[in-house]
Amino acid sequence: MELIDIGANLTHESFDHDRDAMMARARQAGVVQMVVTGASREHSPLALELARAHPGELFATAGVHPHHASEYTSECDAEMRQLHTNAEVVAVGECGLDYFRDFSPRPAQRRAFEMQLQIAVDTGKPLFLHQRDAHADFMAIMRGFRDRIGPAVVHCFTGTREELYDYLDNDWHVGITGWLCDERRGQHLREMVRDIPANRLMVETDSPYLLPRTLRPMPKDRRNEPMFLPHIVEELARDRGEDVAVTAANATATTRAFFRLPTPG
Known part of the structure; x- marks a missing residue:
């Protein structure tokens, strides 16, 4: 399998002591490319630095998460x-709305979201989106930009069937993480992932977060990393009733087209 992790927070401090080794483990597991999430004013430039240091293998997004x-x-x-x-920055975001924690006031979240959507309009780059417990406002804002933005992916999808179909009805893409493997919170996804067309489905770890709970053995530090992406794809393929090679090939082709990534080598 050749896989692409569309959402890896590789600038996180937990990778500072072994980032090169972590990347080597990912390559060995078949993860040939990764998109490094830029989610704040501090970390978006760091994501670009990583992408520049690993041309053709790492790419970056640049944006500000609603928490910030x-x-x-x-x-x-x-x-x-x-x-x-910069050409290494392949998407606008992570941006969107998060009313689950409200780390930033909701008016500030909406303003920041709209300003980043305008960047997508002006640059023509795809969107890397976040939405949690804010679906109505999220859709209202997106509708205001519908005819001006290009491709969009709602990353780390954890929502309801209604939310999923709203995204698919707008021809947006959906990113699936190890949340699928969480028997406490992700069980509903196991039926729903069958409904995502192959050309709208992408995969991600969101590492170092969301370690798949079905992973055996579990790493002692409980840190997620890109080498575990094949495990997520195996679970996803089983839930979709597909051969894992089919799920992997489709997700990789979809991702490469969405972000306009070169073929490695």
Whole structure:
């Protein structure tokens, strides 16, 4: 299998002591490319640095997660726009709304989201989106940009069937993580993933978060990393009633087309 992890938080401090070894383990597991998530004013430039250090293997997004929406000033917007002048930055985001924790006030979240959607309009780049417990406002804002934005992926999908169909009805893509493997919170996804067309489905670890709970043996540090992406794909293929090679090949082809990634080598 050749796989692409569309959402890996490789700038996270937990990787500082073994980032090269972590990447080697990912390669050995068949993860040939990764998109490094830029989710804040601090970490988006770091994601670009990693992508530049590993051309053709790592790529970056640049954006501000709703948790950090309060930092999205006009100066921050200018910084994001500058980052998007770099070819290694392949998507706008992570951006969106998160009303589950409300780490930033909701008006600030909506403003930051709209400003980043405008970057997508202006650059023509795809969107890397986050939505949690904010579906109505999320859809209302997206509808306001519907005819001006390009491709979009709602990453780390954990929502309801209604939410899934709203995304698919708009021709958006869906990212599936190890949440699928969580018997406490992700059981509902096991039926729903059958409904995602192959050309709309992508896979991701969201590492170092969301370690698959069905992984055996479990790593002692409980840190997720890209080498575990094949495990997620195996579970996903089983739930979709597909051969794992089919699920993997389709997800990789879909991802490469979405982010306009080169073929390795």
